[in-house]
Amino acid sequence: MAASSQTEITPVRFGVVVFPGSNCDADSYHAVSTFAGAEPRYLWHKDTHLDGLDCVILPGGFSYGDYLRCGAIARFSPIMKAVRRFAEDGGLVIGICNGFQILLEAGMLPGAMLQNRGLKFICKLVNLRVESNRTPFTGAYETGQVIRLPVAHHEGNYYIGEAGMRELEENNQIIVRYCDEDGAITPKANPNGSLANIAGICNRERNVFGVMPHPERVCDEIIGGADGRGVFESIIGAVAGAGEQADPSSLRSSG
């Protein structure tokens, strides 16, 4: 992806939303900052504009305490209106963990989260199979590739009705599933009981991605792995690549 132009390349601009109670905002910011072609900045939950951004990250955490359903309050925050508009205009939005839950609550992705099958918070490394690399978030992986990312959640048990499931499958919207070391999708490899081992999905337009595991936590071998870097590389590649081919607005309108 590294676009090696002689002229100065405009960095890909990431906005990391900070809700009160977000706690992976700094980790996402830090992960982005380790990429030469990327530039992170924080967005406050009361902001209403996302000017000049290429990608918005809704980070993990416990937005507004999540004492109600996870993400149920965050969807009403001022910035979510702007995030929705941004996505409708073709901007890239990735929701990680609590961010995924918020996207579901906001109706920007289909389905809902239940409590984990074991009714306990679970934090550990899991294997994921990349089901599609045809998204701006997974382009740097091979389809079928097995990667290792950590999960850390209490409500990651994804559920969707039959019709919705059919639609996800028909449109190739299931992006990552929990699997074993060899890539087999088994009940045992499923940490939380999610339907069809779903760990991450995108919208029909493929510019909004929700994922329970945390790519930002494995971007450096010194802390136990770098499999998450592919997600950020993909985004940077998608944005920069689109910029080379045409002006960025075409990416936005074409989706």
Place this chain on the structure above:
Amino acid sequence: MSATSQKPEYELLGLKSHEYDAICEKLGRKPNYVELAVFSLMWSEHCGYKHSRKLLRKLPTQGELILQGPGENAGIIDIGAGQAIAMKIESHNHPSAIEPFQGAATGIGGIVRDIFAMGARPIANLDPLHFGSLQKARQRFLLDGVVSGVASYGNCMGIPTVGGEIHVEDAYEGNCLVNVMCVGLVDQDKILRARAEGPGNLVLLIGSTTGRDGIGGASVLASAEFDETAEEKRPTVQVGDPFMEKKLLEACLEMRDDGLLVALQDLGAAGISSSASEMASRGGVGIDIDISRVPLREAGMEPFEIMISESQERMLAIVTPEMKDAALAVCEKWDLDATEVGQVTDSGHFRVFQGREMIADMPVAALVDDAPAYVVEAVRPAHLAAEPLPEDHYEAPADLNGVLTDLLRSPNICSKHWVYQQYDHMVQTNNALWPGADAAVLRIKGRQSGVALVTDGNGRRCFLDPRRGARAVVAEAARNLSCAGARPVAITNCLNFGNPEKGEIYYQFQEAVEGMAEACLALETPVTGGNVSFYNESFGQAIYPNPVIGMMGIIEDVRLIGTPHFRDEGDVIMLVGGARPAVDGSEYQKIIFGEVAGRIPDVDLERERRLQLLAREAILEGIAKSAHDVSDGGLACCLAESAIIGGKGAEVDISGVWPGGRPDILIFGEAPGLVVLTMEEKNLEYFGQLALDFPTRIIGRVGGRRMVIRMNGEDRVNIPLSGADRAWRTALETMMEGR
């Protein structure tokens, strides 16, 4: 004081008659009820350290890296490059025994506030927990509730829980121990202190409203034994709100960054009373508080209730009048209540107003410094043995394979993943080592160096010999850090004991403190603060004396750290250190023979220093491919753990390592001062040059799919690794989930 048929007020508040007389003397008059309530808490064991203060002076607290020793909300240690670590450990035993979820959760909340009160961002929690036998439903309920409480609060705050311990002993059945440690990172030029300064400066109360929850928690719960009324004390346990605390944390650190704070202090035990008076005491000033300004959770609260409420998630900040508006603006940004409730004065008195009316006037020094200090006549407990058990005290079991699996299944030894997977142990993305190793290692972003953290406590050994036990605890913590490649630099301690008014308990406390002091001096790990938890008794039965410590070490290069697991087939297994395992006080003794008896071996502190130095050198020189401390379950369990985590078996022969001796005791017995290293054959010579005359011995090689330990030509242990793995890995979840 005239005695009436009813108990006098002071006695109902837990004060003794001579303490009441002393208060009258300090005031020059009788205290009114508000004053009496405040004094009763400030002079409670929990706040006033009445039975511990004199002995605690024996602990070493100085060191060239110590920027802040005991006396503040947390200790602070220099880690170079203008940065520092703040750390502290505390107990929340009594609340957790009454209501495990909220008891543990608010324990986390309290210790985290202590850390950000120093201006530090919390980067890790560690939680040593002690329960009674998990065969009992009540104990499983407590463990489950405590772990859920820790997870709920810590996970929400975004602070990784990176370490701790689970110990199970019958002695904790009526009184579990929930100790909580928090560690923070701070730039040295941003350290805050809880020292009220500058008469005319304003006092802001930030965070939650003040309610009736936790009235008298410190005095009622933490300063008396449990009996059949314990259930009635449930309302004295507070309820935590981690979301509020997360906002409080961010707001306080933002005010710190903007230079808006003169001082910061959390509200813990005894609420506003202790926070305000301790801040005034440290600054040598007075303080006025107007309780009519305190935002209340419910109507009709009495003045004394407002003064001693232990409602959670509150901080007291001192700001200059010029900075007040800016500070309030930061709080508003985070949707936090912040109210000016008083000011700093030069009176040297803590004065409480209700509007214009002064309702209490107490000299700060009397409250904070003048609590009575007691020395109790120490009585050596009758159960302490002068000599170790004779070697033939127990008949050797025929089947040592069965012994090994039984030990690997013991909750004190088995894998704790059922616990730590409920904790978010990865958030903040600093873990260079994940749970399950001898210590937690965190990188410092932007630097090559890192810090290593560990907690350690062993009540059983301290019960058999409190002095030796405490020495061993410090030595083991330092050995754990050394096995991760870290240089131990400081400790924080949580001293859990029974009722100190009893001579035998006081003896245990005195011996343990002295033993800890000896080891901390020898290993150059001064004490930076901590907490004393007395009255851990129920129905007159005390817990094991249990000085728990949290220790920090410095890692120069996070790429060079030690890990416990075996790496490659053919690597040489080396036993380092000269200690001789004994059955006394071991897990082997308890699990197999059902006893806790004898006299534990003492740690040779000079040898310990050399052992740890050698282990660190071997790691830093890149020779040691694994390093693991021989501890609970002895050499066999040490080897088994390394084999299981590494997925590689081992063949070991210990013939002649120790002169004479019974195989079962040498294989499963315990003694402080042993480490197992593995290395490639080609590095043996270099290792020999590092070790010089220090006792080292090749005992075998990594490889195969079995765990084999031979002695004198016979396989004493020979089991498939898969069986050992299953026993170790599934024991706790089988116990807890009934699978």
